[in-house]
Amino acid sequence: MLSDVVCVRCPRSCLIRVAVEEGSVKSVEGYGCRLGFEYAVEEVTNPKRTVCSTVRVVGGRYPRLPVRTSEPVPKSKIREVVEALRGVTVKAPVRRGEVIVRNVAGTGADVVAEMDVEPEAA
C-alpha cells in the first residue's frame, strides 16, 4: 500500500511516499532529510501529534490557560487528551512548563502550561 505524507518537521513540506507491505515499510521516497524519513515512517506506522488546548485558570488576567502535551501523543488519543482537560482548574500563579496533568489519558505524556500566569489584583 502506498501512502503520501506531507512532512511537517520543517517548512519545506516535502511530499514523501511510503510503501507498506504486510505491516512493514518497504520504501520511502521524496524525503529531504533524516527528520523527514523518520517522520514519514512514523506517520504511516504510528502517527503522533502534539495536542494544544486550554484549561480553566482562576486568579489570572484571562479565564483560560494554554496548555500542551510535553511530547507528541498517538493521533488516536487526541480526543481523549482534550476530554481529560475538561474539568481541570488551576490557580494563578502558574509557571511555564509546570505540569498540569501527569500522564494524560495514559499516553505517558504530561500536559504542561504554555505560559506564566501572574495573579491579577481582583
Next chain:
Amino acid sequence: MVIEVGKDVVVVGGGPSGLAAAVRLAELGYGVAVVESGDELGGILIQCIHDGFGTKLFGKALSGPEFASSFIERLGELGVEAWTRTHVVRVRLEGGSWVLTAVSPRGVLRFKSRAVVYATGCRERTPFEIRVGGTRPAGVYTAGLVQRLVNLYGVLPGRRVLIVGGGDVGMIVARHLHLEGVEELLVVFPEPWFAGLPRNVQQCILDFGIPFRPRTIVKEIVGKERVEGAVLVRVDEKWQPIKGTEEFYPCDAVVFSVGLVPNASQLEELGAEMDQRTRGPVVNEYFETSLRGVFAVGNLLTPFDYVDDAVETAFIAAEGVSKHLSGEARRDKPIPLRPGPNVRLLVPHRVEWASGRDVTLFLRPSVERENPRISVRSSGGELYHTRRRYARPSLMERVELPRGLVESSPEGVVVDVE
C-alpha cells in the same frame, strides 16, 4: 503632566517582531523602549496556542506563548523598558529627533528618539472588504477574534460554525473549534484547494475529517438578531459565482479568515512611501522606510508564513538602526529590487546603504512550479539563481543574495520564479 522618555530607539509594537528588534538593539548596547497598545507583550502569539513556531529559529516546534516568552524573558534580563496599554497617536520629526506622543492610563507620554522601529503587524480583512451581502446579525466574527475568545476566554462562537477562507488561520481555527466541542463545521474557500501550508491541511483539516468545500464563497449572511445561516454559491476559476448553484447553509456563526493587511496607516500618514502590492511600506535592505531612521519589520511589511522570518527582518533592522545611529554612508542612488512576472510581492524594495551584509529577500510566487529556479537578473543577464523543489503562492521564499552582485547592477535587478 506629560511623561518624557528619551531613548536611542523606540519600538512601536510589542509582538514577536517588535520584541526581537528590541532585544537585538539592547544587546547592541542601545537604550530602547517598547510601546505596546495592548494589555501585554507577545502580540498575536499569545492567542496562538498551537505549536509549530520556531522551527527555523530554534529547531523545535514551540507554541505561540512559548515563543513569545523566550523574547519577553530576554527583554526583562536586558532591562528594556516596555510600556503596555500605551498607544502612539502622533509622530513628528523635531530637530532631527523623532517624537512620539502616546496615551496610556498613566497619562500622556512623549517618547523622543533618534530612530523608530515600527512593528505594528497586520489587521484582519473584514467581510465588508470581500463584499458579503445579506444582513448584519450577531455571530459574524473574524478568525483572530475567535482565536482570542476560544483560547483566552473559553468562549465558543456557536454550535454550527461556517468558516470562510482556506488559509492557515482559518484551518487552525477550524481545528480548535472542532476539539473544543463545536458540533458542526464547514470550511469554504474560492480556490481549488486550501491556500495555506500543506502541514496545516494535514494536521488541522484531514486529521479530523473536517468538511470543506473548495470553489465556494458566501453570497450572503442570513438572520435578524443572530446568524441563522448563510447562502453559499459555487464559483468558477475566476471566482465568479455560478448562477443556480446557491444553497442555504444553516449555522449560528460565520467566521471570516480572509486575509491580513499591514497596519501601516500611521507610516502612510507620516509620508512613508508605500508598496501597492504588499500594502505595507517600501523598505531598503535593512528594512528602513523612505523616512530616514524609521524602520518597519515583521508582518507590517507583509504577512509572513513563519514568525521566524518576521523575527529575522527585526534582527536585520536592528543592524540597520545601528548603521543609521552611527551615521554610516549611503549610496548616492539606491538600487531597485523589482519583482518579475511570476512574483506576487517582494521585500525589501531597494539597496540603499553603501556597504553591509548580504541582501535577504522575501518573495511570494504568484504561480505554482515544480523544480523552479529563483533567478535574479540585470539588463546584462542572469546574475544569480537558486533552485527549489517546489514553489507555490502559499509558501514565502527566502533568498540570500550576495551583496556584490546587486552592487554590480546599479540600474537594478529583477527577481523572478522560473
